[in-house]
Amino acid sequence: MRLKNFAKALILTALTTPVLASSSDTNHSDTDHNEHTVSDQNEAVDTKEEIKSYIMHHLEDTYHFGIWDKAGISFPLPVILFDEGLHVFSSSNFADDHGHHDGIAESNGKHYKIDHAKIYRTDAEGTINYNKPFDFSITKNVMMIIITGLLMLLLFRSLGKSYAANGGISKGVGRFMEPIVLYVRDDIARPNIGEKKYKKYLPFLLTIFFFVWFLNIFGLTPLGVNVTGNIAVTFALALLVFLFTNFTGTKDYWMHLFNPLGNAMPWYGKAVLYIILIPIEILGIFIKPFSLMIRLYANMQAGHIVLMSLVGLIYIFGNMMGGSLSFLLAFAISLIEVLVALLQAYIFTMLAALYFGFAAEEHEHHDEAHAH
Amino acid sequence: MVGAGLVVIGVGIGIGRIGGSAMDAIARQPEATNKIQTAMLIAAALIEGIGFAALFAVS
Numbered sequence: 001m002r003l004k005n006f007a008k009a010l011i012l013t014a015l016t017t018p019v020l021a022s023s024s025d026t027n028h029s030d031t032d033h034n035e036h037t038v039s040d041q042n043e044a045v046d047t048k049e050e051i052k053s054y055i056m057h058h059l060e061d062t063y064h065f066g067i068w069d070k071a072g073i074s075f076p077l078p079v080i081l082f083d084e085g086l087h088v089f090s091s092s093n094f095a096d097d098h099g100h101h102d103g104i105a106e107s108n109g110k111h112y113k114i115d116h117a118k119i120y121r122t123d124a125e126g127t128i129n130y131n132k133p134f135d136f137s138i139t140k141n142v143m144m145i146i147i148t149g150l151l152m153l154l155l156f157r158s159l160g161k162s163y164a165a166n167g168g169i170s171k172g173v174g175r176f177m178e179p180i181v182l183y184v185r186d187d188i189a190r191p192n193i194g195e196k197k198y199k200k201y202l203p204f205l206l207t208i209f210f211f212v213w214f215l216n217i218f219g220l221t222p223l224g225v226n227v228t229g230n231i232a233v234t235f236a237l238a239l240l241v242f243l244f245t246n247f248t249g250t251k252d253y254w255m256h257l258f259n260p261l262g263n264a265m266p267w268y269g270k271a272v273l274y275i276i277l278i279p280i281e282i283l284g285i286f287i288k289p290f291s292l293m294i295r296l297y298a299n300m301q302a303g304h305i306v307l308m309s310l311v312g313l314i315y316i317f318g319n320m321m322g323g324s325l326s327f328l329l330a331f332a333i334s335l336i337e338v339l340v341a342l343l344q345a346y347i348f349t350m351l352a353a354l355y356f357g358f359a360a361e362e363h364e365h366h367d368e369a370h371a372h
Numbered sequence: 373m374v375g376a377g378l379v380v381i382g383v384g385i386g387i388g389r390i391g392g393s394a395m396d397a398i399a400r401q402p403e404a405t406n407k408i409q410t411a412m413l414i415a416a417a418l419i420e421g422i423g424f425a426a427l428f429a430v431s
């Protein structure tokens with residue numbers, strides 16, 4: 001029953017995304033319909049530019065939480081700057097009369113302005129001198145990360161509690177989460193890291209799996225957030241994987257890096273090969289998390305661009321036929337994106353587990369291989 | 373732009389071949405489905421990464 005409800009919620013989410021995204025632009029389609037005889041060419045160019053800027057704006061991080069900017073539904077968020085002293089003020093200080101966030105904010109005698117989604121220091125007239133203060137603001141993405149963290153804390157704490165209260169049987173939403181937790185344990189962590197050490201890495205893998213999955217799913221809701229499609233976020237996740245891999249690396253892991261051939265070759269042979277091999281192995285340490293970072297970022301970013309471009313096509317066609325076709329296509333892509341959201345979380349966790357497996361390897365299994 | 377298109381064609385062929393081969397493998401050994409799927413996804417993810425790298429290099 002709960003599973004059914006969840007599936008319903010997922011489908012509803014996918015449905016509402018294009019609907020809400022499109023409804024904020026309805027006034028443009030009206031003008032298109034009225035005068036698409038003479039000024040069709042000019043209108044098309046303008047619409048294209050507007051769609052482009054709308055998509056780009058959606059992909060960026062913002063200082064206010066705009067759920068539906070054009071209807072004025074948005075929340076200000078705290079701006080925290082460190083610039084010869086602490087400056088804390090609301091992001092609504094940037095707003096001008098039209099609700100655009102491109103005004104000048106004043107705080108303790110210093111002036112700031114948002115340019116291309118970043119805060120710069122300005123003078124009183126608003127001339128940007130491209131000096132950036134240290135920015136610790138709670139932006140939209142930071143807000144969403146905090147919300148997701150709290151949600152996970154609540155969800156999995158209650159799951160843990162229900163085990164204790166119910167004699168080892170989960171209850172409520174935990175019944176939906178339990179098989180997924182078990183899947184991560186038995187099909188991701190165990191085979192890749194090994195029976196002996198998987199417990200050490202399991203909490204991190206579970207956290208990263210649900211964190212990435214939840215944020216990917218939130219990216220598909222009408223909240224309009226794009227957290228995992230932000231390279232800074234994926235960089236931080238990949239950095240954690242990098243640190244975990246290298247700080248838990250065993251002796252065998254480092255031996256594999258700096259002496260991959262072992263006793264298979266005399267030293268003069270190895271000396272020639274190692275000039276090439278060791279730099280490649282060292283590069284590999286960095287390329288592995290780097291590819292994790294790029295993969296998640298590029299997938300989510302590309303998903304958002306494709307989805308919003310398809311919705312934007314409705315206004316470029318400007319007629320019933322093309323509009324409904326684009327809508328159907330956007331709907332189909334939305335459903336695929338729900339799958340991709342899970343798949344990317346799975347692949348991130350899977351590859352992280354694989355790298356942890358390299359770090360945790362110990363060379364006893366060579367003897368096992370001989371015994372077989 | 374043309375280069376990115378070529379890379380995407382290559383990525384398409386690559387992922388298609390991975391998927392096809394995995395299908396063959398699963399048909400031969402249905403009991404190994406889980407392992408084959410895992411290996412398939414990893415390989416597909418690696419190729420996909422190259423495709424995205426090319427696309428981002430262009431844009």
